[in-house]
Amino acid sequence: MRQIKEDAKKIIHSSIQRVLPDSAVKRALEGKTFLGKVIVIAIGKAAWNMANSAEEILGNRIEKGIVLTKYHHAQGDIKGFSILEASHPLPDENTILGTEKIIDAVSNLSSEDTVIFLVSGGGSALFEKPAGNLDLKDFLQITDELLKCGADIVEINTVRKHLSAVKGGKFAALCAPAQVYTIALSDILGDRPDSIASGPTCADRSTCEEAFAIVEKYGLTLSGEMKKQLSVETPKEVPNSTMLITGSVKELCFAAAAEAKALGYAPLILSTFVDCEAKEAGRFLASIGKTIQQEGFPLKGPCAIICGGETVVKITGPGKGGRNQELALSAAASIAGMEDIVIGAVGSDGTDGPTDAAGGLVDGQTKVILDGAGIAIDDVLAQNDSNRALAIANALVVTGPTGTNVNDLYFLLCK
Template identity: 40%
Template sequence: MSDLDPQSTLRRLFDAAVASAMPERLADHLPPPPIGRTVVVGAGKAAAAMARELERVWPGEWSGVVATRYGHAVATERIAVLEASHPVPDEAGGAAARRILEAVSGLTADDLVICLLSGGGSALLTLPADGVSLEDKQEVSRQLLACGAGIDEMNTVRKHLSAIKGGRLALACAPARLVTLAISDVIGDDPAVIASGPTAADPSTYADARAVVAKYGLTLPPAATALLAAEPDETPKPGDARLSHAEYRLIATPQLALRAAAAEAERLGLNVLLLGDSIEGEAREAAKVHAGIARQIAAHGSPVARPALILSGGETTVTLRGKGRGGRNSEFLLSLAIALNGLPGVYALAADTDGIDGSEDNAGALMAPDTLARAAALGVDAGARLADNDGYGFFAALGDLLITGPTHTNVNDFRAILLL
């Protein structure tokens, strides 16, 4: 095992996970062409790449529009690709949402709507409910991103301030058949949570949204607070007959990506401990748990022996306390480095599979046993950087950021800890 290069091995495993979740998988999940029209809509960081792949394999005629993050567009023939802001929405996202609703209006039961969804769709489909402004939605988004709320909690609030999320897009498609093809980036692969569930039944309520606001002590704009209190019209719930025309198909999931990385690791002779795709909570606290497992393996050879690989996915959160730069994966890795304190033979990679950690230009970063020592030699205080939420700045100073550019998929966080 001494001939394994730690950093290239970790990158190889990350690449295997990403490759398993590419949009090419949608060809195996397509419905038959309809008698009437085919309209393609969608939103997410992978939506443009999914649209391009659909154009390559779809046998009939089609038209449509999808929304993706700035910098994530790819060339398509007939499906319009609109770019918008993520994670805080902008007017371009509102224009995209209106274009999507226009595209599915006036359809018949002979027509088919294919909806392409992936992570990021919540911010990219920005159509505020009546009485709520774009500025209101932007302020709500900023507060939700900063408070440490989980993605399901964030989306509960978003859905109840939206005119398109929480199953409302599905209602707009009726009576046409609706088939959603989704790449999951959420724990449990819940269609109601992926991209805030625009084509899925929504079990959450206005009361649930108000509970999230109260839990985190948020001070929403008056119009948003008034709407959540007024409960003007609930989202369609499970069993709602109005959604009988809608079908949902997952084409890629976080667990499948972790299994692909695990299979690659086993081919390299590593003993794999797969912690699962449902790790959540504060990134810095999750890192301490991972560090404890690594120490157990290093000291006692259990629950797996070296050479070992700890794999996990899911979506951690960051409660903003400082003013530094850095997403949840760089924060996880910085906390991990501090917790391990130079433990020999331990290397790690933490990254977002979409290629963007939070709102920065990196996917994540890499850690080695000498990370803290190299930082100290440069005068970079790891503890101070963590307190300032500046994982990006810390790893940038070391030249250890992982920069991939947009991957055109999104199955959430990927964490790999290698013990040689």
């Protein structure tokens, strides 16, 4: 059992290392020529790594650079860059201050100048200036409601784009007449460009009508000013902007499969679009493990079933946890007592919900340990308290900020 867990840890570590954005950003910039001034703006959880790679390629060509990332995600100074940090997943004053500095840096440019925009997931919370007369308080309220209601990220961002002065293509308009070249690391299933960090430089495909439908679907609270801003349509064309997507959950799954194979497990990538409730995904993955061990298909052990995605959680309790921890804990209930099986769920960014863990790694003993401690998994899930339970069962995965952000990896290893 110990070996299979060690193998699972290697798969987590190696797959995340292989999807760091560094070499992809370098490839995207190598050999490119820019006429006028070059301003580099990097936002999101992977902003520091992306900016650092841009600096290695462009060096003194960069007139000004700004990184705006999550607290504790910057890894030091980068020559020519201001390094700013702010709160995630809920914005704070530093979000708005940082965003204003970025707007200043791209104001008064000419049509010969270029803004290189390096964008990664987390950018929606980190890069924000409220539209119209909205303020930070309004954003805290609506973001909190959106994150707790069970809406998926495309829905969440449809609402945020209409309330923001920089999302949904509006940042590209602020850069005009300069050209904007966006290099994006995708944490959106299917890589819809205008949803990645709410598409600050993309023509927005979402509409006011869709935003109001989401408000109604989840019963969100709107002030008068929010209703007014939600009725203002986002740009449907951004002629000064081009975009390249350099990485996504697909690469994370391929990397996990390669490492599993190297460790002697026959890999099968089952889905890169898992978007159901976290606890349902956990039970489903466990059911595949049972099928393998009892029926011998779709693979015979040793094998690895690999999925990527972003599940949702409807927060109903006061506990502490995250999507991946909830998935892993739910899987633990279903594989209780089984041998030679582990199930892992991790966020590639290294943070799962408002916790210090990246996710969970469980086996047949996890529930046994929790039973022994008098902890019932169903109660924990009802309280959304997966972090505490997995800590007690020694089943947390802790990586710290990884420097990348391409959704979540779910896998099972079976012998």
